[in-house]
Amino acid sequence: MKSQEPRSSSSCAACKFLKRRCTPNCQFAPYFRSDEPKKFAKVHKVFGASNVSKILNEVPEEHREDAVNSLVFEAEVRLQDPVYGCIGAIASLQHKMVELQHDLFLARSRLACFLDHPTLPLDHFAPFHYP
Amino acid sequence: MKSQEPRSSSSCAACKFLKRRCTPNCQFAPYFRSDEPKKFAKVHKVFGASNVSKILNEVPEEHREDAVNSLVFEAEVRLQDPVYGCIGAIASLQHKMVELQHDLFLARSRLACFLDHPTLPLDHFAPFHYP
Numbered sequence: 053m054k055s056q057e058p059r060s061s062s063s064c065a066a067c068k069f070l071k072r073r074c075t076p077n078c079q080f081a082p083y084f085r086s087d088e089p090k091k092f093a094k095v096h097k098v099f100g101a102s103n104v105s106k107i108l109n110e111v112p113e114e115h116r117e118d119a120v121n122s123l124v125f126e127a128e129v130r131l132q133d134p135v136y137g138c139i140g141a142i143a144s145l146q147h148k149m150v151e152l153q154h155d156l157f158l159a160r161s162r163l164a165c166f167l168d169h170p171t172l173p174l175d176h177f178a179p180f181h182y183p
Numbered sequence: 184m185k186s187q188e189p190r191s192s193s194s195c196a197a198c199k200f201l202k203r204r205c206t207p208n209c210q211f212a213p214y215f216r217s218d219e220p221k222k223f224a225k226v227h228k229v230f231g232a233s234n235v236s237k238i239l240n241e242v243p244e245e246h247r248e249d250a251v252n253s254l255v256f257e258a259e260v261r262l263q264d265p266v267y268g269c270i271g272a273i274a275s276l277q278h279k280m281v282e283l284q285h286d287l288f289l290a291r292s293r294l295a296c297f298l299d300h301p302t303l304p305l306d307h308f309a310p311f312h313y314p
Contacts, residue, residue, distance in 0.1 A: 099229065099230055099231070100230070100231040100234055103229060103231055106228075107261070107265050111265050111266055118266050119265060121270075122266065122267045122268050122269075122270035122271070123268070125270055126257070126261075134238050134241045135242055135249050136249065136250075136253045137269075138253075138268075138269035138270070138272075139252075139256055139257060139269070141273055142269065142272055142273060142276065145280065146276065148280060149279060149283065152287060156286055156287045159287060159290035159294055160290050162294055163294045166294065166297045
């Protein structure tokens with residue numbers, strides 16, 4: 053019966069998406085406002101409502117908003133990059149870190165060389181590329 | 184009937200986990216060998232079999248192994264850190280990158296200062312901390 057499936061504007065985005073009654077103690081309501089339908093659709097598509105619910109149950113209440121935000125971000129990245137998801141972002145950051153560590157090592161080595169041999173001619177320290 | 188639920192040793196880890204017949208064209212079999220039960224259990228717990236199946240369907244066959252590996256990694260990280268998952272790793276890498284960029288800027292600025300004013304006394308360039 054229609055009356056058992058309310059579609060009030062106060063239903064959270066998750067209950068609207070799942071087409072179910074949004075109760076006062078709805079687990080999703082604090083994190084998926086009725087005006088954020090895409091937010092729940094994304095986590096539902098990647099993790100599924102049941103798994104999101106299980107993760108929220110495992111997490112203390114004060115960390116649930118962070119958990120939802122990280123799940124939404126992770127879902128967005130996976131939807132953009134179905135093959136690598138967040139692992140693509142992690143690999144890219146690790147690659148950039150290795151480059152930065154190499155550049156830092158080079159700059160510090162040259163600086164150390166300067167400090168140890170201040171009388172050497174300047175061209176001894178070339179090539180040096182400024183950022 | 185028992186005969187309809189085979190438990191042959193050739194069933195893939197996914198079909199064993201889901202207690203279903205593993206057919207020759209099983210979508211999971213190439214990526215979840217029968218001797219890797221935990222690999223499927225992890226992605227099942229975080230993403231669910233249905234969502235893993237959907238993601239594999241979206242991805243060209245030559246990228247499916249990478250997709251499975253990234254899903255397994257992402258699931259492992261989420262199980263270890265239910266609040267932040269991979270986002271925790273990304274945030275930590277970004278923080279380290281900002282520190283490295285700062286250190287590199289500092290080292291290059293000091294080196295540039297040296298190159299511009301080679302006659303200045305050495306203590307002008309202190310403090311400098313080697314890595």
